[in-house]
Amino acid sequence: MKHLPRVLIVEDEPAIAELIAVNLRHGGFVPVVAPDSVAAQRELDAVLPDVILLDWMLPGQSGLALARHWRKQARSKSIPILMLTARGDEPDKVAGLDAGADDYITKPFSTQELLARIRAVLRRRAPESVSDSVTVGELVLDAATHRISFQNQELKLGPTEFKLLNYLMKHAERVHSRSALLDKVWGDHVFIEERTVDVHVKRLREALGGAGTMVETVRGAGYRLTAQPASSAASFAATGK
Incomplete structure (x- = not known):
């Protein structure tokens, strides 16, 4: 029998949760609804989902805190998380991604877009975790x-910087454009400004300390991780450009 992906929906508004669940069933998924962090943890402990749809604003523990918690747990750290939220400002998007979310969907959203995002994170889940x-x-x-x-x-690296470094190291010596990094590291985030990548590259360099110069800026093209950094890379690391 074909495996139907299990989706844990952590959403405290019953009407929204039910609408998502109905569309997921029609889309070939098995939805499980949890109205708060306690119920969500109980469902996750019982059966690991393939994907988590996590509302930012929840009663009790916030979705952001829950995402950080799950990313620290060995059992749940690799489960794709899509944040659902009414917060559309870029700093909020960055905060959601920093907490370990793989994608970020701002309400209101179309169900077709939601299904496409879920399928996208499932496609990307295995290839980037083999090594x-x-x-x-x-x-x-x-x-x-x-x-x-x-x-x-x-x-010590944050979850987003870890994912970014993981990808750059697996594809060392190659030049990656900002849009390619957004797609491969974060997912198909067309709604996120490409300068978000610059912010995380700067944080990555700072966290790497002496190894920061290995992350080079290739002007007009993007970024590259190299074992043989050029002497000018230090100036790039200092400026974050």
Whole structure:
């Protein structure tokens, strides 16, 4: 029997939750509704979903806090999370992505767009998680333990910077445009400004410390991670450009 993807809908407005659930059933998914963080955790503990639709504003613990919590748990850290929210400002989008969300959908949204986003994160889930460990020069990333080290010193990265570095290291020495990075690291986020990538690259360089110069800016083209940084890369790291 074909596996039908299980979708955990964490939404406290019954009408919205039911509308999403009905459309998911018609789209070939198995929806499970939880009205708050406690119920959501109970459902997740019982059966791991394939995707989580997580409302930002929930009674009790917020969706943002819940996303951060699930990203820290070994059992749930790889489940795709799509944030549902009425907050459309870019800082809020960045906050949602920083918390570990894979995609961000602003209310009101079309059900067709929602289904397309869910299918997109499911397509992207497996290809980018096959490599458990990757090494570039003296920089080592272990996806299984979520650890990064440079010259045998452990580094601390946020969830978004970790995903960005993971992708750059798996495709080292190649130049990636901002739009390509948005698609491959965040998902098909056409609604997010490309300068969002610049913000995260700057944060990544700062977190990498001495390895920050390995993330090079290729002017007019995008970014590249290299084991042999050019001498001018330090100035790029300092400016974030």
